[in-house]
Amino acid sequence: MSVQLNVVPFVSVDKMMKLVLAIGIERFLSELAATIEEDFRRWHVFDKQPRVASHSADGVIELMPTSDGTTYGFKYVNGHPKNAHSGRQTVAAFGVLADVGNGYPMLLTEMTILTALRTAAMSAVAARHLAPKGARTMAIIGNGAQAEFQALAFKALVGIDSLRLYDIDASASAKCRRNLGRFGFDIRLCSGAADAVEGADIVTTATADKQSATILTDNLVGPGIHINAVGGDCPGKTELHPDILRRSDIFVEYAPQTRLEGEIQQLPADHPVTELWRVIAGEATGRRDGRQITLFDSVGFAVEDFSALRYLRSVLAGTRFFEDLDLLADPDDPRDLFGMLLRAGP
Amino acid sequence: MSVQLNVVPFVSVDKMMKLVLAIGIERFLSELAATIEEDFRRWHVFDKQPRVASHSADGVIELMPTSDGTTYGFKYVNGHPKNAHSGRQTVAAFGVLADVGNGYPMLLTEMTILTALRTAAMSAVAARHLAPKGARTMAIIGNGAQAEFQALAFKALVGIDSLRLYDIDASASAKCRRNLGRFGFDIRLCSGAADAVEGADIVTTATADKQSATILTDNLVGPGIHINAVGGDCPGKTELHPDILRRSDIFVEYAPQTRLEGEIQQLPADHPVTELWRVIAGEATGRRDGRQITLFDSVGFAVEDFSALRYLRSVLAGTRFFEDLDLLADPDDPRDLFGMLLRAGP
Structure with a gap:
């Protein structure tokens, strides 16, 4: 991962697919399931807020935040059943993992594919105990x-x-x-x-x-x-x-x-x-x-997305499956945001 | 803007600075102020949710969503007073604008600089009526x-x-x-x-x-x-x-x-x-x-961020001040997410 403070690692849809295939779908699911079990075992540490939903006639947009006190994660996800008629996904998502200590995002990722994987991994975790x-x-x-x-x-x-x-x-x-x-x-x-x-x-x-x-x-x-x-x-x-x-x-x-x-x-x-x-x-x-x-x-539930983000981050380091996103303003002097803006000129 | 469904326009810190300078800081502030006034005049249409805050010993991470019924926006923002000691901003932010009708994000942007601009524009709007x-x-x-x-x-x-x-x-x-x-x-x-x-x-x-x-x-x-x-x-x-x-x-x-x-x-x-x-x-x-x-x-308040996102989107079209971000999975057949994943292989 980069040490530049302005940069947030970003996993695009394309990188996510290549990462999952490089790891292997079944191994990815198994390791993700293990991460979910790990987090469910420490259930009490999580901040379990209700999701923040914005409902409309056609669907819903939700923000699903949670934190384990050290790391914060949230997912943006929509649910629009009629989307299939316009060639869109009924559910599309992206997510962010951040450092609770300084509030800086440390991962931004597509989560449409990642959510499909975590939903399946969650189901299989449940079945291991129930089937x-x-x-x-x-x-x-x-x-x-x-x-x-x-x-x-x-x-x-x-x-x-x-x-x-x-x-x-x-x-x-x-x-x-x-x-x-x-x-x-x-x-x-x-x-x-x-x-x-x-x-x-x-x-x-x-x-x-x-x-x-x-x-x-x-x-x-x-x-x-x-x-x-x-x-x-x-x-x-x-x-x-x-x-x-x-x-x-x-x-x-x-x-x-x-x-x-x-x-x-x-x-x-x-x-x-x-x-x-x-x-x-x-x-x-x-x-x-x-x-x-x-x-x-x-x-x-938000904890599962947190597990998915945490697992993803753990397998990213040292790979080529992310890009550096210039998401955070990082002036040399934190008080000099305006000076940084001026210096961006020709 | 792109018509590819997987792509979300992204305004990096670098692009934001160049956009603001290209428009001119004072003109940007004036037009942003006009957008804020426009939105404050239709205050009743906004979904005014409280911000969703995750507090810790060192600071807070907040999600600030709102919607006018047609467009949805949210800002991620932290507040960590000690960050200046580690060369970080005490407040860093990014934001998203999305289409309420299909739930798809239509803009992702840095908001550290944009928030500084909207805070100043908001203050000036107030002063025009109060000073x-x-x-x-x-x-x-x-x-x-x-x-x-x-x-x-x-x-x-x-x-x-x-x-x-x-x-x-x-x-x-x-x-x-x-x-x-x-x-x-x-x-x-x-x-x-x-x-x-x-x-x-x-x-x-x-x-x-x-x-x-x-x-x-x-x-x-x-x-x-x-x-x-x-x-x-x-x-x-x-x-x-x-x-x-x-x-x-x-x-x-x-x-x-x-x-x-x-x-x-x-x-x-x-x-x-x-x-x-x-x-x-x-x-x-x-x-x-x-x-x-x-x-x-x-x-x-979230409505000001909404105005800022809305103004930003309105000035982006036709410019070179954004990148295309591959954020949303877009299989040819919405039911065939897995097939898309398989086809990403070598």
Whole structure:
């Protein structure tokens, strides 16, 4: 990293993709998952502010800050379901890591790809504690931008080698199978949700519509499975029938946020849930037995983004996968900002 | 501006300085002031969220978001008084403007220099409504990074041509005089605050220490002057003796924030103040008569940063004062983020 005070390392989309491929997608996911577990084990040190949301008719723009007292991170992320119609991502993001001691940013990075990776890594971390032992088959319902990342994270961290794919748009499933061709999965394209969940140890739901839909009904959910609910992640958007929730042991990232944004917005505000960090820290039990239905009601939390930024920074040093961004004014004399401006003239 | 969806225009420190000099500092300040006035006149359209602050022993990191319903802006800014000892700015900032309709950022920029300019422009906007008619002499107490910007904004917008400078560090005043040499001011270096305020129509206080100090005592403040209090801008940091406040008509940006951060934190929470937008919009009176003491208790508000970002964007188009930043993943098919990642390989 540079010692010039004006410069902030910047990871562009192009550099991020090349970095991830240079490290290897599965290794990146595994190391990122390890960083998330590390941070979840020290959950109490984090400043857990609610995200700062600016809602509009078409979507939301959010700032998600957190700090461990030494390092500060935030993510800017939008959520605009109609964006796909204009060729844009429904979710795009960038983030910053900064030094709490002097307030200076020390990393600026794209986070659209990084968020896809951290969401998948987070799901796999949860599944390591919640999925049935020896799970090898996962259904993925909703085969959009998150599907392949989920598949690879569950391969790397849980041992999934068989996928059952379903999407209302068959071309999405075909895209998913094509992209995963080189990774050694046994892949089956399914004709519906009922077909997809048959024989699955884990069911991942990752649909994208900003509305409450019932992707899974109660009769489809057999004993012993783990449900990884990724798509229901904002007020008014859920994927699961409430009867499934009532039969499941529910695990969440941060209960105050999940009660607003997750599947459990369909349940009374006092319905018991377990925060996942307690399981990871050994303070609560994850899966108890082979017949229990476990549910990870994932909405994404600032600490995970912090982990992702922290992991990214740790692998950047000494690489060529960042640029120097001239982001911070750095006059020779801090009181002489104006003099610096004048001296920039011809 | 680019039509590539992945690209966000970025204004580096170097480009910002060159842009400001190309436009001309005084013209930049005047046009920025006009944009601030425009936005203050439509005050009710803005989403006025409190800033999101992360405090630590050494300082604070803040996110300051706002939106007019069409455009969203936020500023990242730190405040670390000890930074000067390590050659860093006590305040460094960057900001983003985004499209509310699709959530995509449309401008990323350094804001250390831009904030210095908007703070000065804001002060001058206030003084146009509050300072005595025909004011030509301004005292500036505290001759650090903000001083010259204040001087030029008051020259361009209020007609100040005579400056009386004082700083506990005489070298700061000398620096200020040197930097302002080419701008045609009559400049006098003063031996103390009492000397500086003598004959001044306007007194600007812009000291930097993060503590309550009494830069101005009551006996120094004569009738008819306008006080532009820039330096007292966070909890525990004030510059003026409370007796001065009690004799003044006080104008603020956004009362809920100023009561926490401004000079008026020394007064009861119900002490009457006038929000400046009401004066600008013609709903309240600014200066009534020649003996009234007016006080602008400036702390900086998100709407001003929004105006600064909006003005910056308006002057960028067609210039060479920005770079294209590859910040947003833009797969050909929005559902195929993973495929884009794979295709970045060799």
